[in-house]
Amino acid sequence: MLLKRSQRRTNIGLISVITGILVLCFLTFAPRRSSDGVIGPNDKKKSGDVLSDDHAVYGAYSDSIYAQDFEEDEVKKNPVASGVQEDASKTTANSTTAPIDDMKDEDDEYNPISDGIDYRELFSLSTTNRQFSSIFTGGIGIYNPNIIPHPTDHNLWIMIAQHEQSGHDISVSEEVTCNVGLLDGTMVCTAEPTVLPIEPSIVGNCTADFAYFNYRSGPRDARMYYGPDAPYIMYGSQSSYSCIGIWMEDARMLLEDFNAEKSVVPKLFTHATEVQRPPPVRGMEKNFFLFWDGENKAYVHHDIFPHRVFAQLSFDGSVGSDLAVNSASKDDVCLTMYMPPLTxxxxxxxxxxxxxxxxxxxxxxxxxxxxDSNTFIFTIFHHKSYHDFHGVYEPYVMTFQRNAPFAIHGVSQRPLWIHGRAALTKDTHSLLYENDPGREIPGGHTEMFYVTSISWKTHGQKYHGYLDDPLFLAFGIEDTRAGLIDVLAEELFQDLGFCPWVQH
Structure with a gap:
């Protein structure tokens, strides 16, 4: 049972000792790497609910967050306020793709196994085996984590993550939070995770085939990150303008660790505020991110592909006109050069x-x-493949100018591979398959790693850093568990392909 915030106060030192003992037991008895190189799961999961007739196409896992999140991804492709359709097939690139393996899938032209792709592998600075770290929560299932440095305790970081609820009533989705510290290469919660007290969702506006999205309230797929001055939380929920929109709030309003700052912080985004976008509005909005220019003015980046969309943000959540048109001629050329090819x-x-x-x-x-010649904004985007009813995400880095016109500066020529990621097998313990025993695990697939968060590791460091600064990448695994890895920032930029207009 998750605790509310008022129940959290306890002796953290004692909890840390107890948690340490639990982790040692966990490390002793948890499933180990099998002979085929697969890393076992952190804990066992529950079976899914019975399938409803409305979602029969998705199998027994259809009422879970996994299936709904996938459908949100698909709906997001279709604007609802315009006849414009995105056509991913119009953009091609020169990136290396995976060759066809001797092992044949149902789709003979698809094989994402790592041996055939030229990756940039990332190795941990902290773990003895250099693999990513698991996040130990004492049995509370989480995925898609985010992490930022703790404001006062330099041995801890603050984590939020999606609460894994596939075996429960998911009419209300939840984000949970705890403070975490490193113990023998594992990130460990110092106390039981608690529900993040995000404001209740508004009444939904989803209609027709997507009306059922109105009946799952609460935050979806949140992001927590530092800007130049303050930490923020963004998440999906029912929208005033569409079906599912993006909301944001100053994280200090939601986290007890920032209590000392609440009386002195600027009164901006102190309540959940919906972030708008330039038209056309889409049925499902996902994964907006904020960026700040050299003068710390805030902007919202809505889309990367097939064309960028971004606009300046006002404190009521409204935005100005689409500024991407000012750099579109350069950006489209660069995206065509470096974006991975798509079906x-x-x-x-x-x-x-x-x-x-x-x-x-x-x-x-x-x-x-x-x-301005050496300082840029960067983010990570994914090339998503969905074959045999299983998604695989490959992460790439994109950099762009920190001042207008914010033109793209470079794009990774190789996707990132997190050391410890393995082939998809039954030992992965993906809930997509454990909650639907009749579903066959496709051959030749790797585990789905979804990078959700990038954050400077050093305490006191917020938005800006250098190549020799350590940072965290946090990610979900198969919408089932959570992990993170610490690397030097320079590792992310080893394979940056520069746009033609860049002098370097």
Missing amino acids: PTDESIHQATNSLSITLCYRADPGCVPD
Whole structure:
């Protein structure tokens, strides 16, 4: 049972000791790497609810958050206020793709197994085996985590994540939070995770085939991140303008660790505020991210592909006109050069994480002085493939100018591979298959890693950093569990393909 915030106060030192003992037991008895290289799960999961007639196409897992999130992804492709349709097939690229393996899937032209793709592998700075770290929550199921440095305790970080509720009534989805610290290479909650007290959803406006989205309230797929001055939380929920929209709030209003700041912080985004977008409005909005220019003015980035959309943000959630038109001629050329190739129906490009600012030289170098020629905004997006009813996401980095016109500066030429990611097998314990035993696990697939959060690891560091600064990548695994990895920032930019107009 999850505790409310008022129930959390306890002796953290004692809890840490007890948690440490639990983790040692966990590390002793948890499933180990099998002979085929698959990492076992953190804990066992419950069976899913009985399938409703309305969602029969999705199998026994249809009433879970996994199925609804997938359908939200598909609906997002279709604008509701315009006849414009996105056509992913119009953009091609020169990136390396996976060759066909001897093992044949139902789709003979698809095989995402890692041996055939030229990845940039990321290795942890902290774990002894250099693999990613699990996040230990004492039995509370989570996925799609986000992490930021704790404001006062330099041994801890604050985590929020989607509460895994597939075996429960999911009429209300939840984000949960705890403070975490590193213990023997595992991120461990110092106390039981609690429900994040996000304001109740408004009455839904979804209609026709998507009316059932009105009956699942609460935050979906949240992001927590620092801007130049403050931490923010953004999440999906019922919209005033569409079916599902994006809301944001100053995270200090929701987290007890910021109690000392609540009386002195600016009175901006102190309540849940819906973030709008330039027309056309879509039925399902997902994964907007904020970025800040060199003068700390805030903007919202709504779409990367097939064309960028971004606008300046006002404090009531409204936005100005689409500013992407000012750099579209350059951006479209660069995206065509570097975006991974897509099939028309089964693959797409998704915005994924928040943004950070990076100066592309070393903090330790006295000659490294941030300016517009070396300092950029970066984010991670995903190339999503959906074959055999299983999604696989490959993460890429994109950089763009920190001041107008905010033109794209570069795009990864190789996707990132997180050390410890493995092939998809029954030992993955994906809820998509454990909650539907009759569903066959497709051959040749890798585990679905979905990067949700990028954050500087160092306490006191918020939005801006350098190549030699450590950062965290946090991610969900198969919408079933959570992980994170710490790396030097420079590792993300080793394979950056520069746009033609960039002098370097």
